[in-house]
Amino acid sequence: MSNLLKDKNILIMGVANKWSIAWSISKKFIGEKANVTFTYFGEKSKANLEKFLKQEGIENATLISCDVTKDEDIQRAFEELKDKMGVLHGVVHSIAFANKEELQGFYYNTSREGYLMAQDISSYSLVAVSRYAKPLMTEGGSIVTLTYLGSERAIKNYNVMGVAKAALEASVRYLAVDLGPSNITVNSISAGPIKTTSAKGVKNFSALLKGFEEVAPMRRLVKTEEVANTALFLCSDLGTGVTGENIHVDCGYHIVG
C-alpha cells in the first residue's frame, strides 16, 4: 500500500455485485486510502455494497441511488455528494446496459428502442455525469469510464453495445477538450473480456473468452485487478498528464492482426 489516493474524494458508479469491475476498482481505491462514495442502481446492488463495505471495514460510506436514465437522479446524486464531500477529485463511471436480445444475431435487427436505450445508459450518462461533476472538481480531477474493443472492431454479438461504446469513446475525447482547462482529465479503459453479469448478456460469451486466450499475446485473460490498477493510475497523481486517451488493458489482444 502506498496511499496513492490519500485525501482524494472519489465517486464510484456501477457496483452491482462482487464480479463488477467497479467493485474491484473500489477495493483498490479503498486500499489506497481514497474517500469513496458510491451510486447504486437497485436495492440488490445497495445491499451488496453494504455487505462488501462492511467486509472491507468501511463504515458510514455514502451510498446514493442513481438511475442514469433520469437527469433528476444524477442532479440529486451530485447535490448529495456536494453536501457530503464538498470537493470531488475523481469519478469512475462503470455503467452499461443493453437488452439481451440486442446482443446476438444480426446488428441490422437492432430495434430503435434498444439502440436508444444502449446509447442512453452506456454513453450519454457519461456526458451528464461529467456536467454535474465539473463544478465539484474545483481542485482538478479525473473521470474514468470503461469500454470494450467492440467499439473499434465488429465483434460477434456485441452489436448495439459496440456502437454505444464507440460513442462513449468519442465523448471521452470531446469531454477531455472541454474539461482540460479545468485540470480535469477524461479517459477510458478498454478492458479485455471479464466474466461479469453484464458480460454474460452477450451471447456465447464463454466462446469469446476462449478465443481471446488463444490469440492475446499474453495467452491469458485480463484480471479485474489489472483493470483496477489502471483506474488507480488514472485517478492518482501519476496519471495527471493523460487525457482523452483509451488505454487497452487486454493482455495485448487489440494489437494482433
Ligand SMILES: NC(=O)c1ccc[n+]([C@@H]2O[C@H](COP(=O)([O-])OP(=O)(O)OC[C@H]3O[C@@H](n4cnc5c(N)ncnc54)[C@H](O)[C@@H]3O)[C@@H](O)[C@H]2O)c1
Ligand atoms: N465485463 C467485461 O467483459 C467488460 C469489458 C470491457 C468493458 N466493460 C464495461 O465495464 C463496465 C462495468 O461492467 P461490468 O462488466 O463490471 O458489469 P456489471 O453488470 O457488474 O456493471 C454494470 C453496471 O451498470 C449498472 N447500470 C445498468 N443500468 C443502469 C442505470 N440505468 N443507472 C445506473 N446504473 C446502471 C448496473 O447496476 C451495474 O452496476 C461497463 O461499462 C461494461 O461495458 C466490461
